[in-house]
Amino acid sequence: MGRVMTETTVSTLTPPRAARRGWAGQAGRSALPVLTVLAAIVVAWYLAAVWMNAPWVRDQAARAGETVTTGQLLRATMAQERPVLPAPHQVAAALWEGVTGQSVTSKRSLVRHGWITLSATLAGFALGSAAGILLAVGIVHSRVMDLSIMPWAVASQTIPILAIAPMVIVVLASVGVTGLLPKALISAWLSFFPVLVGMVKGLRAPDPMQFDLMRSWNANGGQVLRFLRFPSSLPWLFASLKVAIAAALVGTIVGELPAGATQGLGARLLSGSYYGQTIQIWSALFAAAILAAGLVWLIGAVARLTLRRMGLAR
Amino acid sequence: MMNRPEPALHLSQAPAAPVIEARGVSLTFPTADGPVHALKDVNLSIGQGEFVSFIGPSGCGKTTFLRTIAALERPTAGTLTVNGMTPDQARRARAYGYVFQAPGLYPWRTIAGNISLPLEIMGFDKADREARIARVLELVELGQFGSRYPWQLSGGMQQRASIARALAFDADILLMDEPFGALDEIVRDRLNEALLALWARTGRTIGFVTHSIPEAVYLSTRIVVMSPRPGRITDVIESPLPRERPLEIRDSKIFAELSHRVREGLRAGHGAGDD
Known part of the structure; x- marks a missing residue:
């Protein structure tokens, strides 16, 4: 997982090109292709659900000595309690039930589990982004840090997070630290890296002439950082924050998988798989995906507003 | 003719002391193909309130020389003083403003x-x-x-x-590195006129890099002709034009003669090179 994240990180870290149209206009223009793809996925999903759930229906029928018509078979594959692959409407219903079906304090509420995951994600994201930015500032200003930190940062991301996460949880639990912090640390582990890479590039983005101008005004390092490097790096920062927040969510969910966790979307995934509750797994999965999409969208919106105000996205 | 509100000349200096003084300034870049002589033995002295243009083909070191004055490059030999200080001290004292292309x-x-x-x-x-x-x-x-x-x-x-x-x-000194090079000729004419007016009003010392002969002749009190490989000064032309220069002065005989001399200087420098 760590390895995959590293590769996506590097390829996603080009700053957004000038966005001339408003996002509403863009949404209108891109709605049709998106909906077409969505419809195709739903159709394929239904077909797969029928195909994968049918053997169980036939087995049951054979055991009862009955024969099933195609119509019965189709209906039966859509309404199983523990299907191999739940149909889209079953997942949607479970998702709706999980969000609105009970009070948000209930142990079955997806809002409650979602909030627990979200809070650790945001904490980890904040920690990781701050670490990434600080390390990038250090790397840009110090050749020693440039040579010493970067290899370790890259190495840290080649370690599979699935191997590290249980150790972090167990070690911290043994010293009495449980709850949000261990998960946030795993989340920060994954999210600092894209920010580090993006900010190193962003802080070095101004062209040499801009640095010469600063030098001609006898500006000190702090002033160059504040007036030139940091504002110029914002397109890179926002691009990397988008990657980082998604990575932070993955990190938190992975942190919720090890034994003992009873709360959060990761715990829902795990308990679902213990008891063969495929619908629960899928609804938790979709809750996580919706959460991630919402977070990425939020950062995108902040980025658009900020960059447009700064004249960097014109 | 140039009344500055706050004379920034150092009182200890004699009025005639040059603002910028280069003696035997050389700058060599080491490269994979051996050293490149960006500047070789450049001697020049620029007085208070002068408008000095540097003209020459690319690679002649005109920009490099301006950058050494601004302490953006370091000469590898010779001495260079700005307001009687080293270029770096002058930079810290904010002695110049720099305008890029x-x-x-x-x-x-x-x-x-x-x-x-x-x-x-x-x-x-x-x-x-x-x-x-x-x-x-x-x-x-x-x-x-x-x-x-x-x-x-x-x-x-x-x-x-x-x-x-x-x-x-x-800042006493205005260093301009092809500031109008990316603009069209009509805009450039206007800006040249505006720059002369500004120079007359402020009395700044101006170092101006250009590759346009009419621009150099129109603006300067002195034109420094440079040539490449190694980057060096081949001619320094004192302009007999008055400080007051309407655009029409460019149709005069004396303007044409000056332009001719600059062109000859550039050609001679180029002929002495290796191509």
Whole structure:
């Protein structure tokens, strides 16, 4: 997982090109292709659900000595309690039930589990982004840090997070630290890296002439950082924050998988798989995906507003 | 003829002391194909209030020489003084404003905000900054445009704003590296005229890099002709033109003769090279 994240990180870290149209206009223009793809996925999903759930229906029928018509078979594959692959409407219903079906304090509420995951994600994201930015500032200003930190940062991301996460949880639990912090640390582990890479590039983005101008005004390092490097790096920062927040969510969910966790979307995934509750797994999965999409969208919106105000996205 | 409000000359200096003095200045870059002599044995002395143009083909070291004056490059041999100091001391004393070929304005700051930037860095207080911004915007005829953003201005106006920025902190010396090179000829003519007017009003010492013969002849009190491989000065031409120069002066016989001499100088320098 760590390895995959590293590769996506590097390829996603080009700053957004000038966005001339408003996002509403863009949404209108891109709605049709998106909906077409969505419809195709739903159709394929239904077909797969029928195909994968049918053997169980036939087995049951054979055991009862009955024969099933195609119509019965189709209906039966859509309404199983523990299907191999739940149909889209079953997942949607479970998702709706999980969000609105009970009070948000209930142990079955997806809002409650979602909030627990979200809070650790945001904490980890904040920690990781701050670490990434600080390390990038250090790397840009110090050749020693440039040579010493970067290899370790890259190495840290080649370690599979699935191997590290249980150790972090167990070690911290043994010293009495449980709850949000261990998960946030795993989340920060994954999210600092894209920010580090993006900010190193962003802080070095101004062209040499801009640095010469600063030098001609006898500006000190702090002033160059504040007036030139940091504002110029914002397109890179926002691009990397988008990657980082998604990575932070993955990190938190992975942190919720090890034994003992009873709360959060990761715990829902795990308990679902213990008891063969495929619908629960899928609804938790979709809750996580919706959460991630919402977070990425939020950062995108902040980025658009900020960059447009700064004249960097014109 | 040049009454500066605050004479920045050091009183200990004799009035005739040069503002910029180069003696035997050389600059060699080591490269994979052996050393490149960007500058070789450059001797030049520039007095207070002079307008000196550096002209020559690319690779002749004209930009490099300007950059060594600004302490953006370091000579490998010879001595160079600016206001009697080393270039680096002069840089720290904020002795010069530098104008590049591109305006280099920050898109996230207004024109006034851009001019304010060096002033903020240098620690001028807010009231002083505002007074200076208003004054230099007036000097470059951008009085109405302080609150606009750079993208709302034409290329020529942006370059004027960058000149205003270089003038805002009262540096004695204005170093300009092909400031109008990216602009069309009509805009360039206007800016040349404006620059002369500005020079007359402020009495700054100006070092001006260009590859346009008419521009060099029209603007300068002295034209330094340079040639490449190694980068060196091949001719220094004193301009007999009066300081007051209407655009029509470019149709005069004396202007044509000067241009001819510069062209000859460039050709001679080029012939002495290896191609």
